[in-house]
Amino acid sequence: MKKAKKHSVKGIAEKLNISPTTVSFVLNGKAKEKKISDEMIEKVLAYVKEINYKPNQLAQSLRTGKSKIIVFMVEDISNHFFASIARKIEDLAYEQDYKVLFCSNENKDKKSRDLIQLFKDRQVDGYIINPSPGIRNDVEALIQDDIPVILFDRYFPGLKTHYVGIDNEEASYKATLHLIENGFKKIGFITLATTQTQMANRKKGYLKATKEHALASKVLEIEFDSGNPKIKKELIKEFIFKEDLDAIYFSTNYLTQSGLEVFKENSPELIDKFGILTFDDHEFFKIHTPTISAIAQPKDEMASELMKLMLVLLNKSSKDLSPKEIILKTTLFPRNSTLVKNH
Amino acid sequence: MKKAKKHSVKGIAEKLNISPTTVSFVLNGKAKEKKISDEMIEKVLAYVKEINYKPNQLAQSLRTGKSKIIVFMVEDISNHFFASIARKIEDLAYEQDYKVLFCSNENKDKKSRDLIQLFKDRQVDGYIINPSPGIRNDVEALIQDDIPVILFDRYFPGLKTHYVGIDNEEASYKATLHLIENGFKKIGFITLATTQTQMANRKKGYLKATKEHALASKVLEIEFDSGNPKIKKELIKEFIFKEDLDAIYFSTNYLTQSGLEVFKENSPELIDKFGILTFDDHEFFKIHTPTISAIAQPKDEMASELMKLMLVLLNKSSKDLSPKEIILKTTLFPRNSTLVKNH
DNA sequence: TTTTTAAACTAAAACGATTTAGTATATTAG
DNA sequence: CTAATATACTAAATCGTTTTAGTTTAAAAA
Secondary structure (H helix, E strand, C coil): CCCCCCCCHHHHHHHHCCCHHHHHHHHCCCCCCCCCCHHHHHHHHHHHHHCCCCCCHHHHHHHHCCCCEEEEEECCCCCHHHHHHHHHHHHHHHHCCCEEEEEECCCCHHHHHHHHHHHHCCCCCEEEECCCCCCHHHHHHHHHCCCCEEEECCCCCCCCCEEEEECHHHHHHHHHHHHHHCCCCCEEEEEECCCCHHHHHHHHHHHHHHHHCCCCCEEEEECCCCCCHHHHHHHHHHHHHHCCCCEEEECCHHHHHHHHHHHHHHCHHHHHHCEEEEECCCHHHHCCCCCCEEEECCHHHHHHHHHHHHHHHHHCCCCCCCCCEEEECCEEECCHHHCCCCC | CCCCCCCCHHHHHHHHCCCHHHHHHHHCCCCCCCCCCHHHHHHHHHHHHHCCCCCCHHHHHHHHCCCCEEEEEECCCCCHHHHHHHHHHHHHHHHCCCEEEEEECCCCHHHHHHHHHHHHCCCCCEEEECCCCCCHHHHHHHHHCCCCEEEECCCCCCCCCEEEEECHHHHHHHHHHHHHHCCCCCEEEEEECCCCHHHHHHHHHHHHHHHHCCCCCEEEEECCCCCCHHHHHHHHHHHHHHCCCCEEEECCHHHHHHHHHHHHHHCHHHHHHCEEEEECCCHHHHCCCCCCEEEECCHHHHHHHHHHHHHHHHHCCCCCCCCCEEEECCEEECCHHHCCCCC
16 A cells, blocks of 8 residues: 655646646635636535545634634533543544543642643634633633633533533432422431532532421531542441431432442442432442332433534634533432331 | 733843743753853743743644643543552652543443544543453554543553553452352353453453362353443343342443442342442442442552553653553452352 | 726735844854 | 865745635626
């Protein structure tokens, strides 16, 4: 197999004895507008097809300032929730000839900032960001620079940005009601120690429901990176077994997993005495014993709303589009862990 | 906030009253070699630092032909196994100033080919590929073009390429022995209907072990995309309950999940009568009832070996490096599903 | 017939870097 | 004292596009 020599606009022009300008116009569909004759268009198109010419994206990007690349930055791309959305985003983007750079900020500001800086130098066209708590200014700076940014899952109160997410408070409120309706009276809430909106609102929902029903509210807040995972489990263990509870509600599947491990490792039989509910669904909750009730976020829909909005932003040169908030519906899947109880 | 004007080599040169060449030499560490004086170096570096200049990667890429982007193509990026490796690859790549384009080929040849074509136009520097069955020629073409390619998880027999993976036959053989040693005599093997190496070798290992111990071998092969998931589960259900078996060994966690669902949905209590073993570990296997024995692939190590090798390839202009095969060790985690049985 | 306007194309600059092939001055060798 | 060599820099080409500002010829208007 011989090394195919690179084709170029210039080469094509020479071969056809015309100017690169003409070739470029035809290639970019500006032929009509630029009064190129039909025969000429035909000729160029035919040759381009014959040699299967594909423009050099780098050169194109350099000239136009558009890289046709978008960034999808999340807390952890290996997390099932984010990975599923990423998978969908990928498809939608490639369909439109965009590439996606996926990256994980570990919910750390330094990492977020480093990544954003990195991408700025690469003139990425747009950002979909699941922001770490302290990057409000950086997000603002991007917006000031007129670069399309969409936040998702969490946002910065008061900062007007495009946003795709769910109504965490409402979802959490309803989920807590579900527990209450099923007879649970001493509901513990295990969440992350953070002021970020998604978690804060889930807590609000929980507190609202318990308060309304005059139930005690017991909350355990765990540091995100509480060093070693042992500590996390120790905290959960203590909370579950020392507090006087009849149900546990986890604010995110990251914690649920640890919680279920705690049961498994300590007293597997005891899990049936508790109501268990979790934010974020996972296939495995359907095969766990007992099956675990969960609040599912509409991952596919989130992905498509994100990309739909992003494409609009990418094609607007004028940034006249006022910040758009897209709030999607969650679904509560009641399963055995909160239904058929023997309490 | 005012829009920061773009800096450039040319701009810097003008400001300092020197030539762009000099600036470039200094920036690329060629100052000494090009006999630039120490004061000059100092001056340039100081100014560059002052204005926090960052070179335009696109321009750089166009000129040098290196995009500093690598592709990580897998079957499905939302799959836990691949997502975990991706997460690690990401870190290692960014450390070296490389970006990574993640993408999923769904194990389909057309998608694989489309993606490769897409990236060629973007002059990606290197490819890490989990190949679909029919893209041998495309991979060969990339290698002919002298572009770094590493296959992983599966390979093309006879085609010499760089490769990172495990010894699937050996791992599968040992896993089957584990079942046999724990008293199981009628072991069913559920796998995908594919001739791809990773699956073929897992089957080989299973067959070898059962044959050696004069046990019957019963294999169920399922089409990857057998239309609707119902059909897949129907097949599994029939296999599990109609064949006379005392253990089930799944060749990949994609099938294990369905298998466990089958048990859950039909007769949850029956799972304790079977030995259950799966290829590929998952956190949830530790909290399933019973806990599920699994063969774990060294995901982190795979990722680091992949990137280590990739970086070597990227820095070799000469392609003198003969194809390197890196075979890593798996770990068998025996858990309750194969240990404490009442059969 | 002369002037305008339209049609069909093109030359050359620009995007922002890297690199080859110099030039001018200073130093050393012969 | 001249020639050779080293030092310290630079002009201009190049990567492969896009786009602005033309030019030339033909047709329409005056």
